[in-house]
Amino acid sequence: MKKEKKVGIRIDVDTLKGTQYGIPNLLEILDNYQIQATFFFTVGPDNMGRHFWRLFKPKFLIKMLRINPITTYGWNILRCGLIGKGKKIGDNCKYYIKLTSCHHEVGLHAWDHFSWQNSIHIWKEKKISYHLSLGKSFLESLLNKPILCSAAPGWKTSELALKVQKDFNFSYSSDVRGVNPFFPLFSDNSHGSLQIPVTLPTFDEIINNKISLKEYNAFIINQIKQQSTYYSVYTIHAEIEGIKYLKKFKELLSLAKNEGIKFCTLSQLIKKNNKNFPVCKFIRKKISGREGWVISQK
Numbered sequence: 011m012k013k014e015k016k017v018g019i020r021i022d023v024d025t026l027k028g029t030q031y032g033i034p035n036l037l038e039i040l041d042n043y044q045i046q047a048t049f050f051f052t053v054g055p056d057n058m059g060r061h062f063w064r065l066f067k068p069k070f071l072i073k074m075l076r077i078n079p080i081t082t083y084g085w086n087i088l089r090c091g092l093i094g095k096g097k098k099i100g101d102n103c104k105y106y107i108k109l110t111s112c113h114h115e116v117g118l119h120a121w122d123h124f125s126w127q128n129s130i131h132i133w134k135e136k137k138i139s140y141h142l143s144l145g146k147s148f149l150e151s152l153l154n155k156p157i158l159c160s161a162a163p164g165w166k167t168s169e170l171a172l173k174v175q176k177d178f179n180f181s182y183s184s185d186v187r188g189v190n191p192f193f194p195l196f197s198d199n200s201h202g203s204l205q206i207p208v209t210l211p212t213f214d215e216i217i218n219n220k221i222s223l224k225e226y227n228a229f230i231i232n233q234i235k236q237q238s239t240y241y242s243v244y245t246i247h248a249e250i251e252g253i254k255y256l257k258k259f260k261e262l263l264s265l266a267k268n269e270g271i272k273f274c275t276l277s278q279l280i281k282k283n284n285k286n287f288p289v290c291k292f293i294r295k296k297i298s299g300r301e302g303w304v305i306s307q308k
């Protein structure tokens with residue numbers, strides 16, 4: 011019998027459509043496979059339409075067309091927040107967030123995903139704190155329990171944001187890419203709270219980057235097998251794997267099961283490997299298949 015390998019799975023929920031349609035689909039599938047995951051919710055205004063249109067620069071447009079944004083995300087997402095303020099996701103999706111929380115770990119992705127992703131590098135302390143506070147308090151009052159984890163939109167954060175985040179007492183955050191859990195080192199030699207980095211590429215990064223849809227699941231399974239035996243983290247999106255590529259995701263879970271890969275929440279992943287994690291530097295990095303920079307463990 012193959013040795014079991016644990017892989018942390020996080021589900022990022024960026025939009026109203028992803029929460030309304032992707033979440034129920036994913037909850038059903040995860041239940042069928044008896045998998046618990048970590049869901050990071052966006053709960054403020056859905057302005058993500060602006061984000062997708064911003065990506066339409068000539069060079070990136072060619073890559074984006076490989077996943078056909080209109081059929082992948084749908085017009086509803088591409089339109090959100092283009093005119094006026096986007097609808098508040100949390101207020102419109104209380105039922106689905108509560109339902110998720112009954113079976114899975116729930117954390118904060120963002121109050122306003124679009125604004126954070128595009129401006130966090132220039133935000134001052136007050137604004138960062140305001141957004142974290144709005145998002146965390148919304149989830150806490152809805153679920154009536156403390157929210158103990160967070161994940162920055164698009165793996166975009168800053169030293170200031172990581173410093174501000176310390177006041178929110180998350181037991182961990184997953185704001186960066188990297189290879190193992192660590193504490194981010196600041197320029198004044200102090201450090202931030204625990205980071206659980208994502209180690210594996212996302213669907214859009216791979217499909218934008220020469221791997222065909224047919225080869226995708228085998229590629230991910232292979233990547234998981236090549237990674238450290240004790241630590242791998244995979245991200246899916248409610249908008250992508252929860253809607254248009256649901257069947258593909260089901261196939262991935264089935265393949266993973268046959269290979270002895272067991273998906274779990276990020277908390278469960280580190281509980282098992284509760285070591286003294288190192289303090290590491292972090293840098294801005296370009297990731298193949300993704301527009302702009304992300305923060306990565308150095």
Ligand SMILES: [Zn+2]
Nearest residue numbers: 022024163164
């Ligand atoms: Zn996101």
